[in-house]
Amino acid sequence: MNVSLAQDLSIYQLALSVQTPPQTLLISAATLLSLLRSQIDLLIEQKIPAILWVKLPPQKIWQSELARYDSWVKVSDVIYSCDLGQVQSWREVRSSDDSNAHLASSQEKDIIPSYQPQVQLLPQTSLLRREYFLMVLSPQFCSLILAQRSHKIDKTPAGKVKGNKTPALLTINTFEGRIIQRVLDGIKQATTPDSFSPVPADFICPTMPDATLMSCLLVKQLQRQEEINRQMAVERSSKVQQQNQKLHNQEELKDEYLNSVCQELRTPLTQMKTALSLLNSPNLKPPQRQRYLQMLNGLCDRQSSLITALLDLVELERNLGLTTLESVRLSDIVPGVVSTYQPLAQEKGIILAYTIPSDLPAVRCVTAGLRQIVINLLHNSIKFTPNGGQVSVRALIGETTHHETFQKASTLRRVQNNYIQLEFRDTGIGIAENEIKRIFERFYRVRSGATEDLGGAGLGLTIVQQLLRHCGGSISVKSKLSEGSIFIVQLLVSR
Numbered sequence: 001m002n003v004s005l006a007q008d009l010s011i012y013q014l015a016l017s018v019q020t021p022p023q024t025l026l027i028s029a030a031t032l033l034s035l036l037r038s039q040i041d042l043l044i045e046q047k048i049p050a051i052l053w054v055k056l057p058p059q060k061i062w063q064s065e066l067a068r069y070d071s072w073v074k075v076s077d078v079i080y081s082c083d084l085g086q087v088q089s090w091r092e093v094r095s096s097d098d099s100n101a102h103l104a105s106s107q108e109k110d111i112i113p114s115y116q117p118q119v120q121l122l123p124q125t126s127l128l129r130r131e132y133f134l135m136v137l138s139p140q141f142c143s144l145i146l147a148q149r150s151h152k153i154d155k156t157p158a159g160k161v162k163g164n165k166t167p168a169l170l171t172i173n174t175f176e177g178r179i180i181q182r183v184l185d186g187i188k189q190a191t192t193p194d195s196f197s198p199v200p201a202d203f204i205c206p207t208m209p210d211a212t213l214m215s216c217l218l219v220k221q222l223q224r225q226e227e228i229n230r231q232m233a234v235e236r237s238s239k240v241q242q243q244n245q246k247l248h249n250q251e252e253l254k255d256e257y258l259n260s261v262c263q264e265l266r267t268p269l270t271q272m273k274t275a276l277s278l279l280n281s282p283n284l285k286p287p288q289r290q291r292y293l294q295m296l297n298g299l300c301d302r303q304s305s306l307i308t309a310l311l312d313l314v315e316l317e318r319n320l321g322l323t324t325l326e327s328v329r330l331s332d333i334v335p336g337v338v339s340t341y342q343p344l345a346q347e348k349g350i351i352l353a354y355t356i357p358s359d360l361p362a363v364r365c366v367t368a369g370l371r372q373i374v375i376n377l378l379h380n381s382i383k384f385t386p387n388g389g390q391v392s393v394r395a396l397i398g399e400t401t402h403h404e405t406f407q408k409a410s411t412l413r414r415v416q417n418n419y420i421q422l423e424f425r426d427t428g429i430g431i432a433e434n435e436i437k438r439i440f441e442r443f444y445r446v447r448s449g450a451t452e453d454l455g456g457a458g459l460g461l462t463i464v465q466q467l468l469r470h471c472g473g474s475i476s477v478k479s480k481l482s483e484g485s486i487f488i489v490q491l492l493v494s495r
Contacts, residue, residue, distance in 0.1 A: 010127035011055075011135075012148045014186035015172050015179055022174045032147050032169055033062065034228050036134055038220035039143060040065050043136065044072040045220075046213065050138035051199060055131065132169075135180065141213050142205050144180050146172040175214070177207040261310065261443075268303045272296055309459040313442075316463060320470050327362040327494035328370050330395050330422065337374045338393060341382060350385055354393040363420050363491035369467040370491075376460040377424045377487050384485070385428035394423045419473070422489040431479040439477065440465045464489075 015022060036056070043050060052069070056062040132147045147169040174180070184199060209217075275292045278284065284292075338354045345352035363370070374393075381391045397420065431439065438444050443458040468475055472492045479485035 008127050009187065009190040010131065011133050011183060011187075012131050012146050012170075012172070013127070014183045015144065015146055015174070017186070018179050018182050022172050022176070022179055025171045025173070026168045027147075027171045028168055029057075030228055030231075031225075032132070032145070032171060034224040035145050035171075035173060035221065036062070036065055038217060038224045039134065039136060039145070040069050041220045041224075042141070042213065042217050043069060045216070046140075047072075048138050048140055050136045050141070051203075053133065053135035053137070055128065055133050057132065135183065137180075137184075137199055137203065137205065139204065139206065141209050142177060142180050143175050143209070144172065144183060175209045177205040181205050265303070265306065268299045268306070272299050272303075275299070306459075309463075313459050313463055313466075316466055320466065323366050323369070323470070325364050325471055326367055328365050328367050329362045330360060330370075330420065331356050331358050333367070333371050334374055334393055334395070334422075337371065337378060341378055345382055345391065348382070348385070349388045350382060351390045352382070352392075353390075356393070356395045360395055360397070360420060362494040363471075363473075364494040365471040365473070365491055366467070369471070373464050373467055373489065374422075376464050377489070380460060381424050381426040381428065381485070381487075385426045389427040389484075391424075391426045394425070396421050396423075418493045419490045420493060422491065424487040424489070425484065427484040430481040430483050431477065431485055432481055436477050436479060440475075 016024075042048070052066070054066060056066075130149045132149075134143075134145045136143045148171075149169060184205070275296050279289060279292050334354055334356045338352060342352055378391070378393065385391055397418065440461045441458075442462050445458040465475060468489065468491075474490045476488045476490075477485060478488070
């Protein structure tokens with residue numbers, strides 16, 4: 001049954017309007033739930049039939065407490081009153097959560113009243129919307145728990161009971177009959193005449209509760225608070241363990257990374273030492289000497305390239321979070337990079353072309369980062385394409401669904417915004433299917449099978465992926481051995 005209000009109503013303000021208002025406390029939602037549970041515990045243990053005026057968060061963890069009381073108290077005059085947008089039988093809440101430990105046991109579920117509790121609804125007013133309350137009305141025991149949310153608190157989902165992250169609630173917890181009676185009178189005055197009666201006509205609210213009941217309630221509250229403390233201790237312990245595991249994993253990754261760096265630096269040095277020892281041979285012929293000198297020169301270049309790439313990666317990871325994304329046009333970046341690589345392509349007899357429509361919208365990236373992405377991918381395409389091959393760069397408007405190749409696996413990712421697709425195609429040596437998922441790993445180099453060492457530092461694609469992740473982009477690969485490769489870069493359109 002719905003109740004009409006003649007004026008806006010605040011249960012919290014009614015409680016504070018008495019001559020000597022009760023003390024307000026700042027508590028967490030977890031503590032509020034503990035107060036609620038301890039009072040339900042008392043009502044059940046003492047088998048006290050009561051009228052309950054209730055407005056609680058809609059989550060089942062709160063509503064199940066009403067279901068617990070409903071399943072224990074087998075009386076016909078219990079009235080639940082709340083202002084939820086829709087009424088759900090507490091038996092439905094209880095039956096749907098029978099597997100939960102905090103609800104009734106199998107023995108408790110046998111004590112189910114055959115009646116349906118009467119439910120009266122207070123309308124959602126601007127003041128009531130920010131309040132929760134539990135008012136217990138019985139000749140043996142009366143109590144009032146009130147909680148008010150501030151505007152800041154209202155931004156957080158109500159009823160979240162987790163640690164210190166939950167905003168605090170201004171709370172009143174009183175057993176004084178004069179305060180509870182003032183609230184009842186205020187509710188009666190705020191409702192339309194003859195709309196309803198908040199309590200039976202002969203109901204008398206006791207001035208103070210029985211001392212024995214208060215002693216039992218105190219024990220219940222201490223038990224519930226101890227339960228909260230145990231839960232918080234478990235959560236803190238779990239959080240510390242997770243943080244320790246995270247630090248341990250980071251240390252393992254750091255050790256693995258340093259080990260890989262040392263190995264990559266050691267390999268060229270070992271080869272250099274071998275070449276130098278061969279150069280000291282008195283029987284070495286001039287052509288052999290020339291070949292070893294060329295080998296040393298190439299190894300020095302590789303060592304220099306590796307160190308440069310390592311420094312670039314370290315600088316990138318250190319400064320990436322500090323860079324600001326910009327609106328960049330591909331037509332301002334790609335043509336200049338392609339023209340830089342034209343001489344190298346001509347030297348290998350490679351046809352190098354690009355198609356970048358001038359009317360394409362700008363993308364969301366960092367100018368220097370986008371240039372580095374194009375340089376690395378174009379350099380790889382030319383390097384792994386044999387003489388006489390073809391390399392092309394093309395940009396077009398993408399769709400809203402695409403594949404993204406990450407460091408460990410390829411996963412489907414859905415993007416709601418439009419994006420620009422930048423493709424790097426070549427007729428090169430291609431990549432084996434079992435290698436595609438590894439090419440973005442640090443120091444991983446594709447096994448080309450060629451006589452010359454085409455592998456670089458093995459960090460170029462890692463840098464590309466890091467840059468794309470920073471700007472919300474992605475990269476995927478399509479390739480077959482001896483048929484070439486297509487690297488597909490997707491960049492979000494700048495808004």
